[in-house]
Amino acid sequence: RHNMPRAAARAAARAHSFAAHHRRHSSSSCRRSSSSSRASTSSSVPTRTQACVLLLGPRDDDLAACALKLADVAAAHNLRVFTLSHDDVDGLTRDGRELRLARGDGDAYALRGSGEDAAVVALDATDGILAQLGYECVLCLVVGGREVCLGEDGRGSRARRCANRAAVSGTPTVCATIPTTTQTASFEPCACALEQLVSVVLRVLPTKSPANNPRSHFPFPTNGRWASLGTAQLPMDDELARQVLDDGGDDFAAKDCWSLGGSGTVHVNDTAVEHTTPQSRRAALRDAFVEADIYLDLSVPAKWTPKSKFRAARPGVFWRQQRVQAVFDDEVPVDSVPTDRFGRTLPSQTVASDVRATDRDARFVRQLATERLLAARASSQPSPSSSTSSDARPLSSAFRVTKGVVVADDSPRGDLDAVARGFAAVVSVPTWPFAHAFALTDRVFLESLREDVATGLPSFLIDP
Known part of the structure; x- marks a missing residue:
């Protein structure tokens, strides 16, 4: 390659590159x-x-x-x-x-x-x-x-x-x-x-x-x-x-x-x-x-x-949370947060609606970051009577992925x-x-x- 004239080397290299490109992409296209x-x-x-x-x-x-x-x-x-x-x-x-x-x-x-x-x-x-x-x-x-x-x-x-x-x-x-x-x-x-x-x-x-x-x-x-x-x-x-x-x-x-x-x-x-x-x-x-x-x-x-x-x-700015629902073989419902004291009630807005959200459409939204922080604090203070999360809840056999809850900020x-x-x-x-x-x-x-x-x-x- 180095002994080729500059123009020939450039053309050969370009052909080599495009050949490699087409080996990856063009076999199916043909x-x-x-x-x-x-x-x-x-x-x-x-x-x-x-x-x-x-x-x-x-x-x-x-x-x-x-x-x-x-x-x-x-x-x-x-x-x-x-x-x-x-x-x-x-x-x-x-x-x-x-x-x-x-x-x-x-x-x-x-x-x-x-x-x-x-x-x-x-x-x-x-x-x-x-x-x-x-x-x-x-x-x-x-x-x-x-x-x-x-x-x-x-x-x-x-x-x-x-x-x-x-x-x-x-x-x-x-x-x-x-x-x-x-x-x-x-x-x-x-x-x-x-x-x-x-x-x-x-x-x-x-x-x-x-x-x-x-x-x-x-x-x-x-x-x-x-x-x-x-x-x-x-x-x-x-x-x-x-x-x-x-x-x-x-x-x-x-x-x-x-x-x-x-x-x-x-x-x-x-x-x-x-x-x-x-x-x-x-x-x-x-x-x-x-x-x-x-x-x-x-x-x-x-x-x-x-x-x-x-x-x-x-x-x-918005994201989805609570997208996963646990499914258990015995179909026994498990309340993941029986006493959620840290969530917030927020106005609910439908995308593209010409009616702005009001308190009448408010919904309760869990504050997952707060829950995680408090759980971390609790785990750092072990109690003889406390049990681990794996002991408290069985692992589900399946999961449903849903649209979840959309949380948006201005x-x-x-x-x-x-x-x-x-x-x-x-x-x-x-x-x-x-x-x-x-x-x-x-x-x-x-x-x-x-x-x-x-x-x-x-x-x-x-x-x-």
Whole structure:
């Protein structure tokens, strides 16, 4: 490798890296795409690549409603709208099995797989569905339906995981849900809000071809990203810089072969203070959205109307407790806390309800942290007559995992707070884990909370 010309070494290394990538990911994609070609009834495939918008979701009726809403918006940008429904199941298929594809009416398709499977199969730039049809996706819309993607719940939601897969492919993505578990709830409010958001988003995105699918990050993007580590944007002291940036003397074409672990950027050990402006941070956010290094999560209250407003938001503060119920073979109920003297009576608020909580809806909520603290104190003072917890209660034979009790706290610009007040919450979600080279810094992410006064949408989608 070291005797090769620099260009040849770079090409060989890139091919080696991509071959390794496809060994991990593309064996199943090839099988999936073979079924897609069998499913298509089209007599010809366009010879020239065209641009499109893709809608993914578990329900055909929701997809059809959104496609109808978005038809005029997409047509204004010469974009075709495809829909791909999938099974309402979890996970990503990794064992290489075939996922069958069926064609419905018009540009509607259905895949026997999860939402994550659908995102991968549709958007793969080599053998994916759209690639075979001769189209490139400039915007992916995950129509997640009726699912809570607020706060911490968003990380584990099916819709959000599907959206993340789409974004990882390099496709700009919007995830849209109504935060309810009532499957009969109307999806019309979400479709209306999505139409308004997409009309704004398409003014920001390139609509001829996606900017970053297939992904090409050479050199790494550095404006407002963790790839700027060691520069004035993200400075380090000298000792930390030596620890982080030392490559250990391994010069295996590292400077040429970015895909094999090259740093991707020039690091300057600079302790100067970063002087950025709100405009430059908004530009960094726009770049990240165009390159799918962030995506948008839209949570729409069930009673939202086209006259309602959006709210630039962040994940709200709430968590679930008391999710597990013990089950015993003898079915003898066991009171886990016979005398709970430390709980609190708190107002109960239904998410997206236009009626604020009052004392009439109050419920008793255990204070588990207080219970644990008092139990620890009690255990440190043994008594001859006391018994251990294992002696006091038998171990259950099974468990039921429930929705539990949701405990929430107010958080400025939290998505839960926004939805509870009737706003459609728009959260900018990082595609990559914290501190990933392509991830935005906190200072840039803070700018995502700045709103357009007229609409409430994040201003980086509107203001230059």
